[in-house]
Amino acid sequence: MISLDQVCVSRGGRRILDSVSIQLTPGKITAIVGPNGSGKSSLLKVMVGAIAPTEGTACVDRRPLADWKRKELARVLAYLPQSSERPNGMTVEEVVACGRFAHLPPWANLNAEDRAVVAQALQQTEMLSQAEVVVDNLSGGEMQRVWLATVLAQGADLLLLDEPNSFLDLSHQLELMELIQRLNQDLNKTIALVIHDLNQAIQWCDEVVVMKAGKVQAAGAITLLQDPLLLKEVFNLSCQFVRVPGNHKPVLQASLYRMENGAA
Template identity: 40%
Template sequence: MIRLSTDQISVGYGENLILNRLNVDIPDKRITTIIGPNGCGKSTLLKAVTRIIPYQSGAAILDGEEIAKMNTKLLAKKLAILPQTPEGPGGLTVGELVSYGRYPHQRGFGRLTKQDMDVIDWALEVTGTQDYKYRPVDALSGGQRQRVWIAMSLAQETEMIFLDEPTTYLDMAHQLEILELLERLNIEQERTIVMVLHDLNQAARFADYIIAMKDGNVVQAGDPESVISHEVLKKVFHIDAEIGRDPRTAKPICITYNLLRGEQEERPLAEQLHPDEETTLPVYRAAVHS
């Protein structure tokens, strides 16, 4: 089922067009990841469909209504966005920050009701941040802060959550922790999750649907099998990738890759090496960082 889509949407900064008549469908109650090189329009797409930035033409449609024309509080009850580097007022405790997620549901002078407090406590519990409730946000580690921001998004009680590079600046363990949390929210609560990721293997492992972008356009969209492939990665990242199978998830995995350079793009590897060069090439097992 598709509740959110774009129709020929174009977005630019000044005369620089970032998205050019882009058509995108976001599957409902699924995890969608957006991949692509820097500057391809991934973050711009997220900001456009969540109304953080305006679009020049076309439309973003949610439940049959153009997002640009929706009531702000109504929209905030349907979707939440966690930007790449979220910032809040200094000096807040964790509980105070998470309480900001209740804004769309408040009336009058905005005092928190018992229902609001129950939702806040639930969001803290689900994200494993209950013990931090009275601690200053500034005193937390990067992974802890990221979970607190996700708790604020959950307190908003939206059906859709958008996240722009939620694992940036986190170590491997904390990255996995955040992604497993989002996966659990999708499975147990049927939240629609849309996120920008740089790590191809994380995208393949956790996504039901992947959108691969380049130069403001969609190169390929579909399940991980159809996007994490040699040909698609060649078009999107200009790399020669070896694709294998994750032994734990059976999802496609980028095992290693070389950067394609000029004429080497179409030449066999053996012909690319000079006779006097080493024939053992280094293997890079980290996923592509665009």
């Protein structure tokens, strides 16, 4: 599993991540939240080995990331970046099939098992009916589901997702969160995702890492997001929680926190 110990990342004389120490809990869905520019995406990139720590260590299964070969790591860890360049001229199925690269010898073609995995990933993301469509013709939301299917086709037990709800309308956002929960509960996938919607994090995730200015402000059970003082400090929000019939989790209602009478 992924663990970071006193990780720092500096770029251009500025600390992007500052003394970050966290460990993802196996079999859980972990939300990574924080204001824009707080280091959320950089944190995921360190976890996947795309950014090397300036200080500290990042490990997968107790092995430093630098010791892993690319294909070896890809078999245990799959990463969905915030945005990717659309591979023009390829069909949906061809793009998703690229997720199988970690399981193939050089220059080998997909076998029947690989094609079955690709078909299942397309079905899970509701893109199977568009398998032969060229990706140039897809909407942004459809393309996002293609990228997620590619991650699923990789077959890794650890999924790192950077704002997977980007470009999706509300109904598809909820469908995606249901899919993430099914992957976790039915297949025991360990999932960490950057997410901006705190209510979705509360409803669907088990644990949370709260970031601000490159530092971890809090980490632990998702109930941390029910702490009004934490949300005020990190997001400048004034919050209350309400109960909705049929929902065992509270719903966050928030407004911008404003000073009154010159006092906090």
